[in-house]
Structure formats: structure tokens, C-alpha cells
Amino acid sequence: MNATSTTIPPEPMLPQPYVVRRRSRETSNTYTLELQPTSGAAPVPFVAGQYNMLYIFGIGEVPISISGDPTRPQILVHTVRQVGAVTRAICALKRGAGLGVRGPFGQPWPVVEAVGQDLILVAGGLGLAPLRPVLYYLLAHRDKYGNIVLLYGARTPEEILYRRQLEQWRARFDMEVWVTVDRASESWRGSVGSVTRLIARAPVDPLDTVAMVCGPEVMMRFTIVGLLQSGVAPESIFVSMERNMQCAIGFCGHCQFGPTFVCKDGPVLRYDRILPWFGKREM
Numbered sequence: 001m002n003a004t005s006t007t008i009p010p011e012p013m014l015p016q017p018y019v020v021r022r023r024s025r026e027t028s029n030t031y032t033l034e035l036q037p038t039s040g041a042a043p044v045p046f047v048a049g050q051y052n053m054l055y056i057f058g059i060g061e062v063p064i065s066i067s068g069d070p071t072r073p074q075i076l077v078h079t080v081r082q083v084g085a086v087t088r089a090i091c092a093l094k095r096g097a098g099l100g101v102r103g104p105f106g107q108p109w110p111v112v113e114a115v116g117q118d119l120i121l122v123a124g125g126l127g128l129a130p131l132r133p134v135l136y137y138l139l140a141h142r143d144k145y146g147n148i149v150l151l152y153g154a155r156t157p158e159e160i161l162y163r164r165q166l167e168q169w170r171a172r173f174d175m176e177v178w179v180t181v182d183r184a185s186e187s188w189r190g191s192v193g194s195v196t197r198l199i200a201r202a203p204v205d206p207l208d209t210v211a212m213v214c215g216p217e218v219m220m221r222f223t224i225v226g227l228l229q230s231g232v233a234p235e236s237i238f239v240s241m242e243r244n245m246q247c248a249i250g251f252c253g254h255c256q257f258g259p260t261f262v263c264k265d266g267p268v269l270r271y272d273r274i275l276p277w278f279g280k281r282e283m
Contacts, residue, residue, distance in 0.1 A: 012102060012105070012249050014102070015053070015100025015101060016037060016100065016101050016102070017037070017098060017101075018036060018037055018043075018076070018100070018101045019036060019097065019099075020034070020093045020094065020095050020096060020097050020098075020099070021035060021036045021095065022095060023093065023094065023095060026162065027158060027159050027160075027161065028158065029081055029082040029091075030079060030080065030082070030126065030159075030161065031079070031080055031090075032067065032077060032079045032080075033077070033078050033079075033093065034075055034076065034077050035076040035077075035099070035101065036076065038098065042074045043074065043075070043076040043101075044073075045070075045073040046070055046073060046076075046103075046133075047070055047104075047108040047109075047111075047133075048108055048109045048111055048133035048136070049065075049106065049107065049108035049109040049240065049268040050065075050066055050103065050104040050105060050106045050107075050108055051063050051064060051065045051066060051103060051104065051106050051130075051248075052064060052066060052076075052101050052102060052103035052104055052105070053101070053102035053105070053248050054078065054090055054099060054101060055099060055100030056090060056099055057098075057099075057100065059086050059089050060085065061086060061102070062087055062090075063242065063245040063248065064078045064080055064090075065078070065129055065130035065240070065242070066078060066104060067079040067130065068132075068136075069133065069140075070133050070136060070137055071137060071140045076101070078090075078129075079126070079129040079132075079161065081126050102248060103248065105263060105264065106263065106264065106267050106268070107264075107265065107268050108268060109131075109133075109134050109238060109268050110210060110238060111137050113210075114145065114210040115144045115145065116145070117210050118145070118146040118147040118148070118149075118205050118208055118209040118210070119134075119145055119146070119147070119148045119149065119204075119209070119210055119212070120149045120151065120199070120202050120204050120212075120227075120232075121134060121150045121151070121211075121212050121213075122151045122152075122195060122196075122199070122212070122213045122214075122215070122223045122227075123150070123151070123152045123153070123213075123214050123215055124152075124153050124154075124214070124215025124216055124219040124220075125153070125154055125215055125216065125219075126161070126215075127213075127214035127215030127216070127219075127240070128152055128161045128162065130214050130240050130267075131150075131212060131214050131240075132162065132165075134212060135148075135169065138175075139172075139174075142174055146204075146208070147175075147176070147204050147205075148174070148175040149175070149176040149178075149202045149204055150169065150175065150176070150178070151178050151180075151195050151198045151199065151202065152166070152177070152178070152179045152180070153179075153195025153215075153219070154180075155181065155183065156182070156184060157184050157185075157187075157188050157190070159181075160179065160181070166179060176202070176203060178191065178201075179191065180192065180194070180195055182194070194222070195215075195219070196219070196222045196223050196225075197226075199223070199226040199230055200226070200229075200230055202230075206227075206230050206231030207231060210236050210238070211227050211232050211237045212239075212268075213227075213237065213238070214240040221278070224239070224278075234271050234272035234275065235270060235271075235272045237270070237271040238268055238269065238270055238271065239269060239271055239274075239278075240266070240267045240268050240269075241257060241262050241267050242262065242267050245262055245263040245267070247263065248263045249264055250263055250264040250265075257274065257277055258274060258277035260273075260274065
């Protein structure tokens with residue numbers, strides 16, 4: 001899918017033992033965990049957009065996007081929301097607790113292919129986690145890109161991820177960060193409304209822009225409409241699909257999406273290549 005090369009790990013179905021190095025709370029039900037191999041070796045390097053299968057012994061495993069810095073692969077970071085038995089168990093892990101890790105898997109965001117262009121990143125809710133590695137990479141190679149704009153929407157101010165980091169990014173002079181919420185109390189001083197309403201105001205050249213979108217599928221559908229209306233080409237829009245991934249190597253078939261398998265051909269997919277199937281729940 002992208003020019004950045006990715007390979008399947010040599011033993012893709014065998015979880016490697018890791019321990020929790022640090023756990024921090026992002027929201028009432030979302031935690032960020034730093035992991036390290038029990039062997040003392042460095043984690044396997046990854047690229048922005050890839051994911052790992054996190055395994056809790058006796059409970060099961062789930063695919064979780066890597067949310068750390070690809071320029072610092074020695075630290076493996078995942079941001080996890082409690083939505084089921086496995087993710088609840090992961091979020092409950094304390095420092096020193098063990099779990100299994102398979103990966104990294106999947107195709108990355110096209111950060112290499114986007115050199116020289118403007119970038120607009122649109123994230124909804126937990127969708128900021130898979131896009132955070134993109135921002136780490138872009139800012140580490142800032143001179144290679146044009147304007148960089150992050151549009152981030154959350155349901156409420158209390159559900160905003162990475163608050164301190166967002167403030168640091170907003171304080172920079174070489175990127176734009178706009179945050180909005182669907183609903184808020186009187187104490188909220190920021191924007192209120194759908195994140196898609198911010199697209200038309202983004203200071204990018206739509207004819208020379210790469211867009212990367214991650215969030216709930218309904219949010220991504222409206223975001224794509226807004227991007228297309230702004231003049232961004234369909235082949236310059238990339239989305240992260242995370243449907244029903246289970247084996248991570250295209251073997252079980254649960255994540256088949258038209259002619260592609262989300263687990264190995266994605267999760268990052270170019271919009272024009274999945275247009276006939278995008279938005280269809282049964283695919």
C-alpha cells in the first residue's frame with residue numbers, strides 16, 4: 001500500500017513476553033501503557049500506523065495501535081480504552097505486570113510519500129492514538145513538510161487524550177492544532193461542534209495536501225466528504241480501518257474488507273481504493 005516497507009515478524013503467532021514499565025491514566029476509561037520485553041532487548045522497531053496484538057494470558061488478545069514515537073522505538077507505547085474483557089484486563093495492569101505482544105503488523109501512514117506536501121490530520125476520540133506516531137515523525141523531520149494541521153474532536157472535554165501534549169503542540173509556531181468537543185459545560189473555553197466543521201478553515205493547499213483520518217467510521221465518512229468538498233483528491237486521503245482484526249496475518253478472514261484484509265493490507269488504506277466498500281457494515 002505504501003512505499004514504506006513493513007514485514008511480518010518471523011514468528012507472527014507467538015506472543016513475546018513483555019512487562020508494564022509505566023501506566024498513566026488519560027481519561028476515566030483510557031490508559032497509556034509503556035511496555036518493555038522481559039528479555040531486556042529493545043522492542044521491535046515500528047512505523048507510524050502499525051499495531052500490535054496484545055495478549056492477556058487466560059483471557060485473550062486484541063489489536064491495539066502503537067501510539068508511541070517511531071523515532072524512539074526502544075519505548076513501546078499503547079493507549080487502550082476499556083471496552084471489553086481483554087481491554088479491561090490490559091488497563092488494570094500495574095507496573096511490572098506481564099502480557100504477551102505479537103507484532104508489529106500492518107501498513108503504515110504514508111509519511112515518507114508525503115514529503116514536500118501539506119498534511120492535515122483529522123482525529124476523533126481514541127483515533128488520536130494511531131495518529132500520534134505520525135505527529136512524532138513529522139515534527140522530527142519538520143523541514144521536509146509544508147503546513148501541518150491537526151484537527152481533533154472529542155465528545156466532551158473530559159474525554160480529550162494527551163492534554164499536556166496537545167498544549168505543547170499548540171504552543172509551536174510550525175503547526176496548527178485545533179481541538180473541538182461535541183458538548184461541554186460553561187467552563188470549556190474551546191470550540192464546540194463537529195470536527196468536520198474545521199476542515200474548510202485549515203490552512204493547507206488542497207491540491208498539494210495529504211489527509212490522514214482516524215476515528216469512528218461515521219466520523220470518518222463525514223470527514224471525507226468535507227475533505228473532498230475542500231478540494232483534497234480521493235487518492236490523497238488515507239483512513240485507518242480496524243474492523244474485526246483477529247489473526248493479524250490475513251489467515252482467519254474475519255477482517256476481509258472487499259478484496260483486502262484490514263489486518264495485513266491495512267489498517268491504513270487509501271480512500272479511493274476502498275471507496276466501493278467504505279461505509280458498508282457487512283463488508
